[in-house]
Structure formats: C-alpha cells, structure tokens
Amino acid sequence: MKMESRVFFLLICISSFMSAVKTQEAQVPNITDLTFKNTDFAMNLYRKISNYHDNNIFFSPLSVSTAFATLTLAARNSTRSQILSGLNLDTLEQTEQPELIPQLFQHLQGNITQDGALKLEQGTALFVDLHFQIEKAFSDQIKKYFEADIENVDFGKVDISKGTINKHVKKKTGEKVKEIVTTIEPLTQMMLINTIFFQGAWEKPFNPNNTENSRFYVDKYNIVQVPMMFSTDKFYIASDDELKVKVLRLPYLGGAAMLIVLPDANVDYTIIDDEINAKRFHSWITNMKKTKLEVYLPKFKMEQSYSMHKILSSLGIHDLFRDSANLKGMSQEPGLKVSKVLHKAVIDVDEKGTVAAAATSVSITGYSLPNTFNVNRPFFFFIYHEATNSLLFMGRVIDPTKN
Numbered sequence: 273m274k275m276e277s278r279v280f281f282l283l284i285c286i287s288s289f290m291s292a293v294k295t296q297e298a299q300v301p302n303i304t305d306l307t308f309k310n311t312d313f314a315m316n317l318y319r320k321i322s323n324y325h326d327n328n329i330f331f332s333p334l335s336v337s338t339a340f341a342t343l344t345l346a347a348r349n350s351t352r353s354q355i356l357s358g359l360n361l362d363t364l365e366q367t368e369q370p371e372l373i374p375q376l377f378q379h380l381q382g383n384i385t386q387d388g389a390l391k392l393e394q395g396t397a398l399f400v401d402l403h404f405q406i407e408k409a410f411s412d413q414i415k416k417y418f419e420a421d422i423e424n425v426d427f428g429k430v431d432i433s434k435g436t437i438n439k440h441v442k443k444k445t446g447e448k449v450k451e452i453v454t455t456i457e458p459l460t461q462m463m464l465i466n467t468i469f470f471q472g473a474w475e476k477p478f479n480p481n482n483t484e485n486s487r488f489y490v491d492k493y494n495i496v497q498v499p500m501m502f503s504t505d506k507f508y509i510a511s512d513d514e515l516k517v518k519v520l521r522l523p524y525l526g527g528a529a530m531l532i533v534l535p536d537a538n539v540d541y542t543i544i545d546d547e548i549n550a551k552r553f554h555s556w557i558t559n560m561k562k563t564k565l566e567v568y569l570p571k572f573k574m575e576q577s578y579s580m581h582k583i584l585s586s587l588g589i590h591d592l593f594r595d596s597a598n599l600k601g602m603s604q605e606p607g608l609k610v611s612k613v614l615h616k617a618v619i620d621v622d623e624k625g626t627v628a629a630a631a632t633s634v635s636i637t638g639y640s641l642p643n644t645f646n647v648n649r650p651f652f653f654f655i656y657h658e659a660t661n662s663l664l665f666m667g668r669v670i671d672p673t674k675n
Contacts, residue, residue, distance in 0.1 A: 301364040303383060306376045307662040310337050311550035313360040314663050320583045322545055328674055330576045330617045330667035332468050335394070337361075339466040340584075341377050342396055342420070343592070343610075345413045346602035351591040358589035374417040384657045390526035391471040392657075392664065395444050396420040399437055399463040401427045406462075410602050427460045437463060445469055445618075452616060461608070470655065470664060472524035478503050478569070478623035488570055488672055489649045496673045498570040500648070501623050507567060508560040509645065515547055519556045520567065520645050527659055531556065532569070533652040534645070541650045541668070553654070554661060568646040572672035573620045580613035617665065 314333030321329055337359050344355055356362040356373070366372045384392060396418045400406050402425070414420040423440075425433040438451045444467040453463075478501040486500035508521040516539045520532040533548075533556075535541050581593050591597050597609035655665040 300366070301372070301376065303376060303380050303660055303662075305364060306361075306373075306380055307660050308550045308554070309360045309364060310334065311553055311661075311663045313337055313358075314666055315548050315550070315553075316360065316587060317583065318548075318666060318668075319545055320586050321578060322542075322668075326542075326670060328574050328576065328668065328670050330574045330619050330665065331578060331615060332617055332665045334662065334664050335466050335468045335617075336580065336615060338377055338394065338418070338468075339396070339464060340589075341374055342414055342418055342464065342466070343599075345371070345374060345417075346407075346410050346599045347592070348598040348600050351596075351598040354589045354591055358584060358587040371413070371417070374413065378417045380660060380662060383660050384662060390524075390528055390657070392469070392528070393444070394468045395466070397440055397444075397465045397467075398422045399425050399433070399440075399465070401425065401461045404461040404603065405605060406603055407601060427456055430456050437465065441465065441467060446471075449616065449618065452614065457611060460611075462602075468664070470528075472526065472528055472530075472655075474623075475523040475525055476503065476505055480623045483571070483623060486568070486570075487648060490671045491650075494671075496671060498572075498672045501567075501569045501571060503567050505565070505567075506562050507565045507645070508562050509565065510556045510560045512552070512556065515544060515552070517544060518645065519560070520565075520647075521557075521560055522567075522569075523658075528655060528657055528664070531654040531656065532645075532647060533654070534647055535650070537649065541652075541670075544652070548652070553663075557661065563643065566644045566646075568644070568648065569621075570647060570669070570672040571622050572669055573618075573675055574667065574669075575616070575618045575675055576667075577614065577616045580615045581610065584613065617667075619665070619667070 310333060317331070317333055317336065318329065321331065340355050340359055341361075344352055347355055353362070356365055361373055364373060364376070381394065384390065396414065398411075398414065398420055400422060406422075411422055415422070421440075423436070425436050427433050434453050434456055437453045441449055441452045446469060452465075482502040483499050484502070485497045488496050488498045488500075490496060510519040511517075512519065516536045518534050518536070520534070521529050522532065523529040531553075533544075535544055585593060592610045594609060595607075599608045602608065650668065650670045652668045653666065654663060656663050
C-alpha cells in the first residue's frame with residue numbers, strides 16, 4: 273500500500289500587540305511529553321472540526337502544531353500564552369528556557385527522520401515582503417529549529433508573488449498540489465507556510481487481485497459500493513470494550529503505522545468523538561495482541577481544506593488574529609497580526625507496496641480459521657511514527673466514495 277499525504281499550511285500576517293505574561297513551571301520535558309501533548313491537541317482539534325459537519329475529515333496535527341510552534345518564537349505576552357495553551361503545550365513551558373519547545377520540535381523531527389527509511393518530509397517557509405523588516409534573531413531561530421526557508425517577494429505584485437509561493441508548495445508536495453494561494457490581500461506582509469509530505473508502503477501490501485467491490489454502510493439508510501481490499505495474515509489488534517471499538521495496526525515500511533479504529537456494529541461513531549484522547553490512544557498501542565485475521569479495508573482518497581483561524585479561535589487562540597496581537601519578536605513594525613490560516617491535506621490509500629514486499633507470500637493453515645476485521649462502516653484512522661508515538665495525521669471516513 274502506498275499512502276501519500278500532503279498538508280499545506282498557510283499563515284498571512286498583518287496587524288498589532290498587548291501584554292500579560294503567563295508561564296507555568298514544569299519538570300524538564302522530553303520528546304515523549306511533547307508527542308503526548310500533541311496527541312491530545314490533535315483530538316481537541318478533531319472535535320472542533322467535527323462540530324462543523326458529519327463528513328470525512330483528514331488533517332495533520334503535526335503540521336499545525338509545528339507552524340504555531342514557529343510563531344511562539346515571535347509572539348509575546350498573552351499572544352504567546354494563548355498559542356501555548358491552545359496547542360496544549362503550556363505545561364511544558366520553562367520560564368528560564370524560552371526556546372525549549374522549539375528545541376523539542378527540532379529533536380522530534382530529527383528522531384522521526386534519523387534513519388532515512390521513512391518517507392516523511394516536513395518544511396517551513398517564510399515569504400516576506402521586500403519592504404518588511406524582519407528581526408534577524410527571529411529569522412535565525414526559525415532557520416535553526418525548523419530549517420525554515422526565508423524568501424523575499426513583492427506582495428504588491430500579486431500574480432508574481434502568488435506564483436512564487438504556489439511553485440514552492442508544488443515542489444514540496446511532489447507536484448500533487450498545483451495551487452494553494454488563490455488570493456493575496458492588499459496589506460499582506462508575510463506568509464508562513466508549513467508543508468508535510470508522507471509516502472508509505474505497507475509492510476505487507478494487499479494483493480490487487482483480491483480487491484472487489486463490496487458494500488460500505490454509511491448509516492442505516494445509505495449503502496455505497498467501494499473497492500474493498502482483502503488480506504489474510506497475522507495482525508496486531510486491540511479491543512476497547514468500554515468504548516466498544518476494535519483497533520487494527522497496519523505497519524508501513526520505515527517505522528510508521530496506521531491505526532484503524534472501528535466502532536462495533538450499531539455503535540454511533542459520534543459517541544466515540546468525545547472519548548478519544550492521548551491516554552486511550554497509547555493504551556491501544558501498548559495492549560495489542562497478534563492474531564490471525566481476515567482484513568477488509570476500503571480504498572479511499574481524500575482532499576480536505578480547513579480555515580484554521582476560525583477553528584483555533586475556539587481553542588482559545590484569540591489575540592493572534594486581532595489587532596491586539598503581539599508579534600514583536602518577529603518585527604518592531606506596528607500592526608502585525610495573523611489574518612488567515614489555511615490547512616490542506618491529501619491522502620490516497622490503496623494496495624501498493626514495494627516490489628520486495630509484494631513478493632512476500634502468506635501461507636494459511638486449514639486448522640486455524642482467522643477472525644474477521646471488516647471495515648465496512650464509518651471508522652477513524654491515525655498515522656503515527658512508532659518509535660516516538662508521534663501522531664502525524666488523523667481522520668475519519670464516513671463515506672469512502674466521497675473525496
């Protein structure tokens with residue numbers, strides 16, 4: 273199976289500043305603390321997104337948190353406090369180490385990509401207007417901790433600057449997204465873009481010859497036909513009897529895995545929304561048992577876009593989007609605020625794997641009949657880095673035929 277996921281994150285900054293320092297003492301945190309907090313932030317963000325509709329959802333919490341961690345280097349006073357609280361990172365804050373959280377993100381990125389086997393590329397780029405004076409300390413820090421590219425553009429020349437930014441995104445996403453910026457506001461002085469690209473091959477790919485159209489029960493009244501992949505093998509699974517879900521782990525080559533969370537038949541998936549958190553997510557991973565299974569998984573594609581500035585406001589990040597924003601670490605020029613946050617994610621799930629993996633054969637003995645894990649109704653999925661338990665992407669599939 274080959275999974276490709278691209279997330280495009282756009283920030284447009286434009287307006288002013290305030291005060292109210294808030295820091296909380298904490299024990300010296302590590303990457304494990306960061307990934308745990310990021311997972312809870314992901315669940316909070318998911319719940320806010322799900323409040324808007326009952327459709328498919330897909331996003332990268334790592335991309336969102338990384339981009340806003342970048343902004344903590346520029347934000348001051350209540351603006352910074354709100355960002356940290358909204359990201360669920362305020363308890364990791366150390367008064368005497370203001371750069372600790374960016375350092376943790378730096379170490380996390382290094383851990384995820386250290387062996388080079390995992391195809392995960394994350395990038396941050398800052399596009400600054402030719403007439404805008406950015407603080408050197410800020411530009412040095414985002415280069416140091418986030419390996420950010422900084423490029424000058426003339427936002428007064430809308431078509432040229434738009435073309436430059438879209439060209440960057442196109443390159444960073446393997447030319448899968450041709451355009452993310454469609455309009456540029458007249459007062460735009462800066463755009464911060466975070467991209468994340470993931471391409472994974474199943475450790476045990478599905479045989480395309482076994483894929484057949486099958487029923488998927490969207491709800492009691494709607495049934496759709498989907499290409500259903502099939503495999504028989506030994507898989508790691510867990511059962512959460514309290515939540516009434518079953519969990520399946522599908523590993524990728526390179527140290528990542530997809531976790532499929534399937535509610536029991538006749539269980540409303542919306543009830544589960546409020547119960548998923550980092551503690552439960554980690555308990556699923558640590559309590560899995562290997563067993564022989566027949567697995568049925570629908571092929572699906574999704575392309576989702578969100579106006580994150582509206583959603584993040586509901587998580588308590590207010591000042592950043594108002595005239596009261598304090599981004600003096602970025603520039604001493606007055607009037608800076610974030611006017612727009614766009615998040616776009618694309619995913620494609622099918623049977624493909626590497627040539628070597630595709631040659632793996634599976635023998636089935638007649639005396640051991642496998643259980644069945646049939647993903648033929650709405651489900652949740654999580655893509656995570658196994659060594660750090662870092663949640664890279666998450667989503668839910670209500671109707672796999674809808675993009």
